[in-house]
Amino acid sequence: MKIASYQMNAIVGDLIRNTDKLINQINLAIEQKADVFIAPELAISGYPPEDLLLREGFYRRCHKQLERILQIDGITMLIGCPYRIGADNFNSLFVIRDGNIIGRYDKMLLPNYGVFDECRYFTPGVSPLVFEVNQVKCGVVICEDMWDSVPIAEAKENGAELVLIANASPFETGKHQERLQIAKYRVEENQIPLVYVNQVGGQDELIFDGASFAMNKNGNVVYQETAFAENLAFLNFIDGDIQSAEINQYPENEAAIYNGLKLALGDYINKNGFKGVVLGLSGGIDSALTLAIAVDTLGADRVMAVMMPSQYTAGISVDDSREMVDILKVRYEEIAIKPLFDGFCNSLETIFEGLATDTTEENLQARIRGNLLMAISNKFGYLVVTTGNKSEMTTGYATLYGDMAGGFALLKDITKTQVYQLSRWRNTQGYVIPERIITRAPSAELRDNQCDQDSLPEYDILDKILVDLVENRLSTEEIIAKAYANTDDVHKVAHLLKINEYKRRQAAVGPKVSRSAFAKDWRYPNTNKFRF
Structure with a gap:
């Protein structure tokens, strides 16, 4: 037969x-x-x-x-x-x-x-x-x-x-x-x-x-x-x-995840009839990996990258972004957001009089960028692909209606540690992500001398905690007993996970690669007094 x-x-x-x-x-x-x-x-x-x-x-x-x-x-x-x-x-x-x-x-x-x-x-x-x-x-x-x-x-x-x-x-x-x-x-x-x-x-x-x-x-x-x-x-x-017939080897871990993300992005774009994708390129590793996957999936002619520097954007971020788009040959635009940011601040000056500068002004920058990307999306029929990762989704280290604005969150279930692993793996297949993007300290660049680890644990520790909290569903006491993280870090990540549920409820759809993604298999109430 x-x-x-x-x-x-x-x-x-x-x-x-x-x-x-x-x-x-x-x-x-x-x-x-x-x-x-x-x-x-x-x-x-x-x-x-x-x-x-x-x-x-x-x-x-x-x-x-x-x-x-x-x-x-x-x-x-x-x-x-x-x-x-x-x-x-x-x-x-x-x-x-x-x-x-x-x-x-x-x-x-x-x-x-x-x-x-x-x-x-x-x-x-x-x-x-x-x-x-x-x-x-x-x-x-x-x-x-x-x-x-x-x-x-x-x-x-x-x-x-x-x-x-x-x-x-x-x-x-x-x-x-x-x-x-x-x-x-x-x-x-x-x-x-x-x-x-x-x-x-x-x-x-x-x-x-x-x-x-x-x-x-x-x-x-x-x-x-x-x-x-x-x-x-x-x-x-x-x-x-x-x-016996042909036996094709299943891809190793990074190759499997990378190919899965390509398939997810390509089918979402093509099955829903979008012309292509547009994304904000920051000079950081998350947007660099997103851009690499987008080009590998859709081809350079269906991808647009937009750098939107502010007064806090480092020169090397712009340089590294230009190097990457030159390698990939995608359409690239630069839009300085300082004039727009100044306009917002002037409009709010009276209301904010006497109040110190804080995350409000940081979030304004992210929301300006989100608006610009959405305008480009409307005009050209390109879907905005967000660049935030699972570590950021866990801790709320993302701006609602800002860098979270978009139609598809490609890295939504990819931890920061995995972002680095996938980026290094991609470069073994052909150099596309400038080495400095991979090796420099990550920063949102929304204020002077900002670094992610100013307000978050080191990512190797953070990601272990989030895997145990989100995917293994362990309590803080069980995680502390494993002794790979200090007590303060565990409680901090658990607290951030809990209070940022409202953001995740409003995040773009994104592909599942783990046992428990922030999607159909994560259904926690926004109004919730239970402590992890």
Whole structure:
């Protein structure tokens, strides 16, 4: 039996386009004489459809596209599509052959943790499904079903010799190895080979890395698809097992995150129809990394960088920015903000009379820059990509309606430590970020002689604290007991995390790469007296 595995990049809600892509790939599979075609979870609708699933018309239109696939003969197809019957909605996988639906499998285990909210939308399935192709009995499950022992065991009990798994499993650091381990458990428990087909692409906060694979009945990976790219691949099931095919190595940590960020940015821009991106270039490492990723993703002709120096901007910041844009050949503009800043200060002079200069004036500079970038965005149809990182989002070291203003926060789930790691890694692939940007002390440059560490712990300590607070959900007492940070720093970061929730609620959407990002898997109340 020959299996066509389609690692698909769908667009949520673009039902006709998604179905067109499926039909095109199915026809290619037929040309290659494949017997079975399998695509990712909810391939027709795209995943996750979220509250589109609360609209009855959404199901009707999905089923209309499913009917187009029913017109295809000559191959057995496994197509994911939401299905409504009576008062129940299902996350379903349809098995289709020669104009007939020969089976429908409804996802049994509905994830309701982290970024997942499927219990809001679906009723769980209760029955296994095994169908036969070329005298091979195939069982099917959907994504979360693999993470429990029961669904695959039930398929095996019903005669399955092979399990085909349709998935929409999002990327996060270390997730691919976890998938492989869980799959190995299922294979060893049941002595049954499996094919795991994953979605690929960016969808708002989520990155789907693809990296589809197959395991033989000994639990060995015999096929591994390229990560972060769409592809149609072919596998052979002969003499009761999956035969060896191409094995593409999953990228190492920095390469995986960098490629994931590229995919997230590119899909957000292209799927939403933006002409390109514009960002504020400061001469600092965050904006430099953002610019490098933007150019690597979209090309220099779709990226604009704007330097907006003030009286506090160091000359080397301007010099380093000019060097980088010269390397990358992007459109570059410089707009001095001191005249605008002076105008604001003059307008507020009477109201602020007798009051000392403080962060108010610092935030004014950031908000002037935000306004300029938004004006450029409106005029040219370029999305503003913000440059703040997770360390800043944790501590509130960012200005609401200033440097937080924009449509996509590329580094939102990237700590400052990771920013340095990714920047150094990018330069090993080709020098684009001037070395001085990487080595100089970070500064917001909103007042004389300002340095980030004037008001924050050293980033290597800060980032360890935030990982334990945000991702590991440890208390301050538990973190202090680990003894890598002093008590004052731990309490300070915890306090800043708590009081800046209102900022994060208003931040631009940004891609998730960690176990817990400031997105769907972070839902803390603004009004909250609990102390971490």
